[in-house]
Amino acid sequence: MRNVMMKVRARWSATGSAGRMWWGAASSLAVAAILVVGATSLTDAAGNSAVAAPSHGAPTSKTAGSSSMPGMPGMSGGASAGTGSTATGSTSTGSTGAGSATSPVSTTASVCPNVQGTTTMGNGMVMAPVPAGPPTAAEQAAATTLVAQTTAAVAKYASLSAATAAGYVPATNPNGYEVHYANWQTVRSGDVLDPNNPSSLVYANTVKGPVLLGAMYLGAGPCIPGPDVGGPLTQWHAHDDLCLSATTHQVVGKTDASGACATGVHNTNTYFMLHVWVAPSLAATHQFQPDLTAAELAPIIRTGQG
Amino acid sequence: MTLETVQSAPPARRITARTIQIGLGIIWLADGLLQLQPKMFGTGFANGVILPSAQGQPAIIASVITHTAHLMAVQPVLTDLVFAGIQLLIGAGLLIRETVRPALVLSFVWALGVWSLGEGFGGLLNGTAMPLTGAPGAALLYLAIGLLVWPRRVPRHADGPAAAEGPLGEGGGIALWALVWCGFGLLWLMPASSNGGALSSALTGAASGEPSWLAHLQLSVAHSLGSGGASVALVAAGLSFFIGLGPILFRHYGIFLIAGVAMALDFWVLGQAFGQVFTGMATDPNTGPLLVLLALALYRVGVPAGAPTETRAPDAGGRHLAPAPSAF
Numbered sequence: 024m025r026n027v028m029m030k031v032r033a034r035w036s037a038t039g040s041a042g043r044m045w046w047g048a049a050s051s052l053a054v055a056a057i058l059v060v061g062a063t064s065l066t067d068a069a070g071n072s073a074v075a076a077p078s079h080g081a082p083t084s085k086t087a088g089s090s091s092m093p094g095m096p097g098m099s100g101g102a103s104a105g106t107g108s109t110a111t112g113s114t115s116t117g118s119t120g121a122g123s124a125t126s127p128v129s130t131t132a133s134v135c136p137n138v139q140g141t142t143t144m145g146n147g148m149v150m151a152p153v154p155a156g157p158p159t160a161a162e163q164a165a166a167t168t169l170v171a172q173t174t175a176a177v178a179k180y181a182s183l184s185a186a187t188a189a190g191y192v193p194a195t196n197p198n199g200y201e202v203h204y205a206n207w208q209t210v211r212s213g214d215v216l217d218p219n220n221p222s223s224l225v226y227a228n229t230v231k232g233p234v235l236l237g238a239m240y241l242g243a244g245p246c247i248p249g250p251d252v253g254g255p256l257t258q259w260h261a262h263d264d265l266c267l268s269a270t271t272h273q274v275v276g277k278t279d280a281s282g283a284c285a286t287g288v289h290n291t292n293t294y295f296m297l298h299v300w301v302a303p304s305l306a307a308t309h310q311f312q313p314d315l316t317a318a319e320l321a322p323i324i325r326t327g328q329g
Numbered sequence: 330m331t332l333e334t335v336q337s338a339p340p341a342r343r344i345t346a347r348t349i350q351i352g353l354g355i356i357w358l359a360d361g362l363l364q365l366q367p368k369m370f371g372t373g374f375a376n377g378v379i380l381p382s383a384q385g386q387p388a389i390i391a392s393v394i395t396h397t398a399h400l401m402a403v404q405p406v407l408t409d410l411v412f413a414g415i416q417l418l419i420g421a422g423l424l425i426r427e428t429v430r431p432a433l434v435l436s437f438v439w440a441l442g443v444w445s446l447g448e449g450f451g452g453l454l455n456g457t458a459m460p461l462t463g464a465p466g467a468a469l470l471y472l473a474i475g476l477l478v479w480p481r482r483v484p485r486h487a488d489g490p491a492a493a494e495g496p497l498g499e500g501g502g503i504a505l506w507a508l509v510w511c512g513f514g515l516l517w518l519m520p521a522s523s524n525g526g527a528l529s530s531a532l533t534g535a536a537s538g539e540p541s542w543l544a545h546l547q548l549s550v551a552h553s554l555g556s557g558g559a560s561v562a563l564v565a566a567g568l569s570f571f572i573g574l575g576p577i578l579f580r581h582y583g584i585f586l587i588a589g590v591a592m593a594l595d596f597w598v599l600g601q602a603f604g605q606v607f608t609g610m611a612t613d614p615n616t617g618p619l620l621v622l623l624a625l626a627l628y629r630v631g632v633p634a635g636a637p638t639e640t641r642a643p644d645a646g647g648r649h650l651a652p653a654p655s656a657f
Contacts, residue, residue, distance in 0.1 A: 042427040045418070049431070052414045059407045066403050136392065137399050190537060208538040211610065213373040243372055244380035246395055247402075271530045288455055291391050292383040 510573025
């Protein structure tokens with residue numbers, strides 16, 4: 024030990040001023056790094072414990088079932104993570120969305136384990152937790168504003184060619200009935216819920232060509248739900264069963280019963296997403312619904328009228 | 330030709346290990362400065378750079394990357410400052426002669442961390458590795474070049490390429506070069522590159538967010554490739570093997586280094602968009618400049634005109650020292 028100390032001293036005395044400054048900076052940086060890691064871990068742990076054990080004793084990721092939004096019958100409360108209620112999008116017309124004919128099968132998602140309080144539905148949708156209780160007036164107003172702003176902003180993309188010119192590329196099979204187009208530059212920038220720059224646009228391939236159905240916002244990154252601007256009305260969802268092309272990152276299929284992909288790779292770190300439907304027939308009755316059924320799409324495809 | 334005549338030649342300027350260390354240091358400094366871009370101080374760095382590398386990875390690795398990104402997003406400004414500081418420290422350390430060793434040690438640790446968490450192991454585990462876009466990861470090249478020019482206590486082969494001064498020697502350097510380029514060759518044959526539309530898709534994706542002149546160039550090439558990228562990938566694979574194995578098979582291997590540099594710059598412009606430095610989210614200049622630096626570490630230059638270029642006296646071990654050709 025003494026020898027080591029003597030060697031260190033000898034080295035130090037032989038080190039020039041530039042070298043000494045470097046070692047000084049290295050030591051300071053090491054201390055700073057330790058402090059940042061410590062502070063970050065503590066902050067994160069505190070946040071997690073707050074989520075896990077709320078002071079009022081109520082579950083944090085619960086909603087009060089479906090409470091329709093005044094004036095917007097399609098808007099309804101989000102899925103409950105623990106109460107067994109159906110998923111989002113249940114509407115006054117009887118149409119159902121993510122949770123249509125599906126029940127929560129698990130409160131532990133096979134994807135994004137970092138997101139606490141998710142509910143995995145039978146159809147592979149992973150519903151993010153939303154605030155408990157019916158939407159407040161402020162949440163309803165925020166949801167309405169989001170729909171209005173999105174509808175106005177994406178009107179310029181009514182034509183698919185306008186969208187592709189702006190950098191939107193197919194994220195699902197471009198020949199399918201319902202096609203998602205993503206702007207990866209926006210996605211990468213982590214710009215969430217910006218009506219002027221939605222991460223994705225959804226089109227239907229109809230008899231009259233592509234028809235804009237709506238926008239789909241993505242979270243700031245994989246496994247990060249966006250903000251619940253509309254409380255239980257705007258519940259984010261992810262998919263735990265998608266297979267992506269390793270090269271194009273397009274959705275090329277779904278996992279089989281064993282969870283494997285016949286083609287592509289299983290996307291285990293998926294983005295959370297939120298649809299805002301702008302096509303009149305959907306906006307009125309299916310607003311924020313996570314997915315569309317074939318029955319809901321069929322009239323649009325047949326008539327070319329959104 | 331005698332040993333004496335070789336020794337009597339005037340001293341030549343050459344690329345030394347020190348030159349490569351300085352070059353590496355400058356690249357590390359650039360990395361540190363890139364980390365200080367305004368966009369890096371938000372959660373975009375954790376969410377837009379780190380998290381996507383988790384996509385398609387094995388569950389355990391994806392979980393580690395996701396949790397790391399999650400932690401980074403808690404204090405993005407402080408985290409980014411520390412990240413930038415570490416890279417600037419490595420760069421500065423390489424520029425100061427007496428701190429080269431600790432700086433290289435730090436760079437090895439950091440590069441491995443970046444390769445695993447930031448680059449998702451270069452896409453090797455999820456089948457997305459494409460040499461065109463930077464696979465198997467620039468971080469590995471930092472490590473390889475650092476090893477190549479690690480300062481020995483007793484320098485040797487002061488008349489060879491820079492790599493000859495390091496612990497791996499010229500032979501080790503050539504082996505490393507072969508490993509890198511034959512690795513590229515294999516990756517070009519993988520479905521991620523050799524599928525019909527893979528190259529076209531990669532170029533289209535790389536053009537996103539780039540300035541119009543660059544995006545136009547990338548999209549033009551993507552358009553001309555269309556779905557016929559498989560044959561290009563095959564040619565690229567053949568070229569990569571040729572570049573990698575050439576220095577092992579031929580005594581005068583400069584031409585292979587030049588070909589490697591040309592191909593690396595091609596990747597750098599088209600597939601890597603200069604490391605995406607124009608997007609404001611670049612973390613390093615990607616593999617292009619590092620492959621050039623690797624070639625320079627093996628490059629023999631500077632023998633004055635008229636100096637002997639043929640066989641030299643054998644060294645103590647009976648091995649002929651490498652000649653110093655006036656050109657490749």
